[in-house]
């Protein structure tokens with residue numbers, strides 16, 4: 001295996017998805033769209049609490065080739081996993097009627113119709129270099145790329161400004177929550193549709209507003225590594241929903257709409273009886289504060305402080321929120337031992353990926369250290385990516 005895992009170029013993505021479309025449907029697509037996966041710098045499990053998070057879009061993208069049909073049918077084909085196809089009436093794509101990959105790939109068609117868009121029948125092929133099940137939002141990348149394509153074919157170009165992109169991100173969240181049945185917050189879709197290259201996206205989940213935070217690591221001699229532990233994770237399972245439910249219950253107990261409103265963490269904890277719920281709340285409230293501090297530290301180039309905040313975030317996710325796992329803890333520990341400025345699990349947890357902020361000069365040593373530590377523990381070999389903050393989804397070939 002090569003030392004570093006690369007993302008596809010857009011040219012390679014277009015070639016792949018067009019080939020897939022031609023093989024499946026014997027015709028040329030009308031257009032090609034792409035949308036990226038994401039990695040979150042800090043602010044984990046805060047989005048569904050009205051909090052702050054700070055994702056960057058990855059260079060890894062999902063590519064969608066689509067053609068409009070004259071009837072109301074949909075045909076889906078994907079190169080994901082082993083490659084699969086599905087066809088049916090547009091109306092069959094609805095909550096409870098489709099599951100698994102069809103829900104993710106077709107879900108936006110249902111959510112757009114709910115939002116009043118006259119979605120045409122369509123044929124779609126989907127190819128992706130966003131690692132699957134790695135906590136890098138491969139599902140949001142699919143939804144957002146399909147969402148962009150469908151709005152475009154429906155003649156509704158809401159992607160031209162951030163307001164329209166925020167609307168489309170919400171539509172894709174609805175597809176994920178209601179069609180795929182994963183009770184996620186809005187961070188992933190916002191990152192995939194609203195991020196800018198060279199920037200981190202400061203997302204305020206209370207009102208959906210965003211700020212583009214310059215994140216030029218190269219000039220600072222730094223790199224962001226994404227360590228895919230290969231421990232597969234799934235958000236549709238009960239753990240994520242259980243965390244979300246205990247936050248909602250704590251908010252009710254504290255008589256606040258969301259945990260974002262908690263400003264005095266000690267006073268709030270004193271009002272909660274349950275020890276586990278207290279720890280969940282402590283994570284959320286302190287994590288939201290860490291996002292603000294991280295943005296301030298990054299703004300003045302204080303990367304030592306930024307790294308410390310990442311480490312504190314990991315400890316909080318591991319001990320208070322209890323969403324880490326041995327693979328993530330080993331990766332984070334090894335990255336720090338090998339000289340990373342900071343490291344933490346990223347995304348929903350229970351497997352998936354960690355990130356490490358490193359000096360460029362120590363990137364190789366950190367990648368090596370992480371792999372050696374996994375091997376010493378008998379764990380799967382992690383795959384390490386270099387993450388350049390990249391652009392949001394877009395149309396690559398106009399219909």
Ligand code: GLA
Nearest residue numbers: 044045184185186187347348
């Ligand atoms: C997953 C969800 C997001 C967010 C993160 C945790 O990625 O899809 O909405 O809740 O977990 O920060």
